[in-house]
Structures are given as C-alpha cells and as structure tokens.
Amino acid sequence: MVADLRCRDCGRTYAASADEPWRCDCGHPLDYAEPALPDRGSAPAPKALDRDLGLWAFQSFLPEAPLVTLGEGFTPLVDADDWDAAFKLEYLFPTGSFKDRGATTTLSRAAALGVDKVVEDSSGNAGAAIATYAARAGIDADVYVPDDVKQSKLVAIQRAGARPVRIEGDREAVTEACVAAASEGDAYYASHAWNPAFYAGTATLAYEIAAQRDWSAPDAVVLPLGHGTLFLGAYRGFRALREAGYVDRVPKLLAGQAAGYAPIAAELHADDDDDEPGNRLTTALESSEDVPTNEIADGIQIAEPAREAQLFDAIADSGGDAIAIDGDAVEGELDRLHRAGFYVEPTSAVATAALREYRRRGVVAPDDDVVVPLTGSGMKTL
Helix, strand or coil: CCCCEEECCCCCEECCCCCCCCCCCCCCCEEECCCCCCCCCCCCCHHHCCHHHHHHHHHHHCCCCCCCCCCCCCCCEEEEHHHCEEEEEHHHCCCCECHHHHHHHHHHHHHHCCCCEEEEECCCHHHHHHHHHHHHHCCEEEEEEECCCCHHHHHHHHHCCCEEEEECCCHHHHHHHHHHHHHCCCCEECCCCCCHHHHHHHCHHHHHHHHHCCCCCCCEEEEECCCCHHHHHHHHHHHHHHHHCCCCCCCEEEEEEECCCCHHHHHHCCCCCCCCCCCCCCCCCCCCCCCCCCCCCHHHCCCCCCCHHHHHHHHHHHCCEEEEECHHHHHHHHHHHHHCCCCECHHHHHHHHHHHHHHHHCCCCCCCCEEEEECEEHHHHC
16 A cells, blocks of 8 residues: 655645645645654664665665665765765765665655656756666656756666756756646656655665664764755654664754755854855855855755755754855865765765864864765766
8 A cells, every 4th residue: 555645734634646746735745644664672683684675675664665676775884084984875876876765765656656657857866866767667757957957967867768858947947847747737746855755765874874883873964955855864764763763863964055055054054154164155046246156066056945944853853054065165075085986976075075164163073973975976977
C-alpha cells in the first residue's frame, strides 16, 4: 500500500494516487501522513546491514518500496585530515550526485502509483537523476532546465531518454514553467523540492553516516543549501534515528549558501556586523554593488526555497546555522579539494568553504567531530 500524504499546516490528508497534488490546496508542502519508523529498541549491528541493497538497507525507515533502484547508497565515509573532518563521497552515485537518493524513492513512488509520465525542474543534477531513474522505471520524463544549463548535465538528461525543456530566465522561471505543465494534469510532478518521497530518500544520508560510525552522530554536519533537499533530509534522518533510539542526538546542521542567493542566511544574520565576512548578503531579488553573487555554485542558486519554514525549524532544532559563501572562497576550496584527490563540482566546495568559515567564527570547535557530504562529481562541470 502506498502511503498517504498530509499537510502539516492545515492538517488536510490526501489519498495516494497518480493524481495526488504536488502541494496542499492551502499552498504549503505535503509530507507523509504517518512516518516510517522501526520499533524502538536496539539498533542492528552495522555489519548486519545488507549493503548490497544500498540505501534500501534502511527499509524500516522508508515509506516507499524499492521498485526503482540502481544499487545507490552507502557511499564511502573517509577521513579528510587536511580539513579535520570526514567526507561523505556523495559524488560516487550512479548519476554523480546525491540526488539519486531522492530519485530512487520518488520514482519508486511514481511506479507504485502507476504513473506514466513525470516532470521535473532542475539546474542539472536532479534532472539527470530523475531522468535516469525514470528510464529505469520505464516512465516518460520531461525535465525543465535553465537555457544556460551545463552541457554535461543536458547530455545526461538526453541520453537517459528524457526530453529536456529549456526555459529562458532565472531559476524561478524554470520552476514556474514546470509547475504550469504539471498543473495541466497529464504528468506527475517529481519535484526534488516539493515531493515528500524525495526527502525520504535524502534522509538516508543520516542513516548511512550513523551506521558507518557504529550508530553515533557527529557533532556537526556541514552541507550546501539551495532548496535544502539534502539539508532537510539529513535533519529528518537524524531525528528519526533519535526517535528510534539508534542515536542519542541530532547533530548541529550547518549550511553554506551561495552569496547572492542566500535567503536563509540573510534572515538569520540580518542584524550581524556588516563587516563580518559572509554577512553582507543579497537575494536574487535584491542587488548591491558591495555584494558579488556567487555564480560558480550554480547548483544552489535558489532565491525562494520551497520548504523555507521547515528549513528554519531544522536549523533551530539542531542548533545549526546558515551563512553565505562567495565565489572566490569556493574557487579556492575547489582547487584544494581537487589537489587532495576529491574531484567534485563547485557546489561541493561551498560546504568545505563554509566549514572553514564556521571554524573561524568559533561555531565549530577545534575538537568537534565533523562530517561534510561532497555532493556532486567534477564530471558535471565538463
């Protein structure tokens, strides 16, 4: 049986169906009506998990059945001594980014519902993931992308058999065009920003980190943040682990946003000293000659996150934060990562640049135990 959906804001419940709405009639996002949790008790021995199942080894935490999978998950967790942290190598997924976590659960839901066609809007990585998993499911897909999408990401979408729909204008224009297509009723909106199944998939990041650490949570996890699919997924995952009794706390969740596209950081630091690096912020709707936008981290150039209120709640509950990172800092960190053998795309370097800044500010202490997901492959920039 496919799980029903519910709006946390107004309480309305929607029965699972191929025609289910992509958001509540009240305008707020939908989530699962009932969470998927194992019986509270002792966590299984990490070595007892069937890693051949990938992230689906955590089926007791997942509200979907593994109908569409490519063996994704259990990416390596490796020491990164130069950063005094551990890196989770999310760029080693089938399509080269963490978005496969959400694509496998979202397309599994679509398949269970008998969906014939999906639509998605994406700057590249989510589109490539949805296109690939739709191909695996035998479901048609249209992926709405910015007109200036990187060629490598466009090719990945096309080679999977999906139809890319290039839209002129900013990232919000792409979303509006895709929503209009989904609203016509002939396609299922497999949105990485709105669809709750996607967040059920990204929550597996937390399950894997905890299992790879013998069921312990780190002090902090530092992530890039655009729409917040990985950030919010990590929060939900660690919270579920705590509720199940597998870990004793939710780590501090710390975000790095692209300067110029940093609405969460701007709100959190509105009253900060303007001379503090990273605090002079703008959104895509505001401009300032003093604040250059971060154009290199194209994967997180989101001015209006779909689940903004939930992101603020996750930051508050975890004792976390969000700061803006400029392009120069990202370029410096990207070179440093590549020289250390981590061939990632620029958005990944936002997280390590943020870690450096959080340490400088004292938010992350010298002896804190830190995990940083490296979210996308450098192959995406070719």
